[in-house]
Amino acid sequence: MAYMPVCVQCGTHSNPCRCKVLGPTLGFVAFVVAGAVEWPLGALVYLFRHRKGRRIMSHPANVVYPRITSAIPI
Template sequence: MTGAPLCVQCGTRDNPCRCKFVGPTLGFLAFVVTAIVEWPVGAVVYICNHSKGRRIMGHPLTTVYPKVANAIPI
């Protein structure tokens, strides 16, 4: 039986228990879904425009994951 990944981030000041697990886990899942779409698109764009392709492929890590993980304080 395989389950969904569980990501834990301890040492935060977002909540009284100083640990987050819902936000980072949902952030990881959003990262995976976004990466499945954006990495092939970025690879195709990279052929003609290297900097734009790199930015597209880095978008899930630099934008999607932090916004989703930080939006949920638990």
């Protein structure tokens, strides 16, 4: 049996029912996939260039999740 995470965001004004399920759930899945790739890469870059490594490791949380969550209004 596979487990699929479901994220719910209530109190938004982007749709009439004021709850979002699909956007935050897909955002979370994209966050995990991007994090699996970017965090090890960022840790390697951090050894030589601290600021750039931190920026790479924070990319999924600062860019990927918010863009996908806000792009899907339901």
